[in-house]
Amino acid sequence: MTLQRLDIQHIRNITQESINPSPFINIIIGDNASGKSSLLESIFILGRAHSFRTSKLKNVISHDKDFFIVSGSVVGADRQSLRLGVKFDSKAIEIHVNQQQSHKRSDLAYALPIQLFYSKSYDLLESSARFRREFLDWGVFNTEKSFLLAWRNFRKILLQRNELLKKKQVKYIKFWDKELIHYALIINQFRCQYLEAFTPFFIESCQFFLPTSHINFHLNSGWDISKTLSECLALNLENDLRFGFTRFGPHRCDFSISVDGYLSKDVVSRGQLKLLITCLKLAQIRMLKSTFSISSTVLMDDFNSDIDFDNRNKLLSYLSSLSCQVFIAGNSLSEFGDLLDINSYGVFHVKHGHVSQTN
Numbered sequence: 001m002t003l004q005r006l007d008i009q010h011i012r013n014i015t016q017e018s019i020n021p022s023p024f025i026n027i028i029i030g031d032n033a034s035g036k037s038s039l040l041e042s043i044f045i046l047g048r049a050h051s052f053r054t055s056k057l058k059n060v061i062s063h064d065k066d067f068f069i070v071s072g073s074v075v076g077a078d079r080q081s082l083r084l085g086v087k088f089d090s091k092a093i094e095i096h097v098n099q100q101q102s103h104k105r106s107d108l109a110y111a112l113p114i115q116l117f118y119s120k121s122y123d124l125l126e127s128s129a130r131f132r133r134e135f136l137d138w139g140v141f142n143t144e145k146s147f148l149l150a151w152r153n154f155r156k157i158l159l160q161r162n163e164l165l166k167k168k169q170v171k172y173i174k175f176w177d178k179e180l181i182h183y184a185l186i187i188n189q190f191r192c193q194y195l196e197a198f199t200p201f202f203i204e205s206c207q208f209f210l211p212t213s214h215i216n217f218h219l220n221s222g223w224d225i226s227k228t229l230s231e232c233l234a235l236n237l238e239n240d241l242r243f244g245f246t247r248f249g250p251h252r253c254d255f256s257i258s259v260d261g262y263l264s265k266d267v268v269s270r271g272q273l274k275l276l277i278t279c280l281k282l283a284q285i286r287m288l289k290s291t292f293s294i295s296s297t298v299l300m301d302d303f304n305s306d307i308d309f310d311n312r313n314k315l316l317s318y319l320s321s322l323s324c325q326v327f328i329a330g331n332s333l334s335e336f337g338d339l340l341d342i343n344s345y346g347v348f349h350v351k352h353g354h355v356s357q358t359n
């Protein structure tokens with residue numbers, strides 16, 4: 001999907017701006033506090049209906065206003081155009097897809113698959129497993145349409161099971177476990193299939209950025225797979241009753257990466273860790289594009305602070321070769337090095353919340 005036009009109203013220090021981005025690389029430059037991250041945040045909200053900078057959308061509304069609107073037109077590989085819009089007024093969020101009000105964030109996420117790189121992205125391998133599951137499931141969600149339904153059904157039954165555990169209603173737990181296991185195995189199978197296809201793309205991007213390291217990807221399904229999930233739930237029922245929640249299943253899935261036989265988070269430098277995470281994300285983008293013809297929208301905030309100059313240049317040419325739409329924010333054009341190798345790019349200057357395009 002390519003964002004052809006973006007309209008922003010009342011997002012942080014941006015009062016009202018419209019841009020027509022390049023379908024390839026878009027460089028956003030401006031001083032500190034000019035509004036670069038707010039511009040990226042607007043695009044993120046258009047694709048996800050939430051922010052990557054705050055859990056409260058209220059914080060995103062410009063201080064002297066009582067709502068924000070972000071809208072835009074996206075065009076897919078089939079050349080079909082979709083109009084997306086998100087409005088938030090402190091109380092309710094409205095999502096529009098082609099003028100029709102939708103209740104589903106997933107409608108936006110399918111229309112504008114966003115891959116975000118920002119300072120917190122680089123904590124992926126050290127932070128809570130929830131973020132790694134989100135990373136993995138973003139790929140599965142975009143490539144396997146029935147994943148979302150299986151995940152929603154599983155979540156519903158899991159919440160119910162946890163309630164029953166708290167109330168110690170063992171008889172009903174056993175009844176619901178059949179259904180829980182049914183959806184759990186579907187989810188696990190989708191993830192395994194995804195990873196089988198994903199791993200070669202990941203190894204390829206690692207060879208580009210970390211050519212001397214031997215890198216492996218390990219999935220933990222969320223339970224001891226030498227046993228069936230049914231056995232595992234039965235064996236752990238007593239402890240689950242004590243804790244009041246289900247401790248094994250796909251909701252506890254995780255992954256790790258080893259470099260030269262050692263767990264990455266224990267041995268690699270901070271710079272290498274950032275490159276590994278960059279490779280994970282690039283592999284998802286490339287796999288979506290080459291296997292499913294789905295073009296991701298890539299957002300990169302604070303380009304210069306996370307990756308060194310040489311690797312920034314490599315990253316730009318890698319992104320350029322993917323032919324997907326990229327928005328990268330930095331303080332000045334010099335941070336982006338030699339742009340001669342980049343096929344097509346647009347430059348946007350942000351100043352006091354105003355965005356202007358230069359050639």
Ligand SMILES: Nc1ncnc2c1ncn2[C@@H]1O[C@H](COP(=O)(O)OP(=O)(O)OP(=O)(O)O)[C@@H](O)[C@H]1O
Binds near residue numbers: 035060
């Ligand atoms: N709700 C809001 N209403 C109005 N202004 C806001 C709001 N939230 C944040 N701001 C201000 O918007 C300005 C732009 O912030 P933003 O984070 O987009 O800047 P930036 O260009 O990314 O800066 P940096 O280079 O430091 O990352 C800042 O001055 C910030 O204080």
Ligand SMILES: [Mg+2]
Binds near residue numbers: 037301
């Ligand atoms: Mg910023």
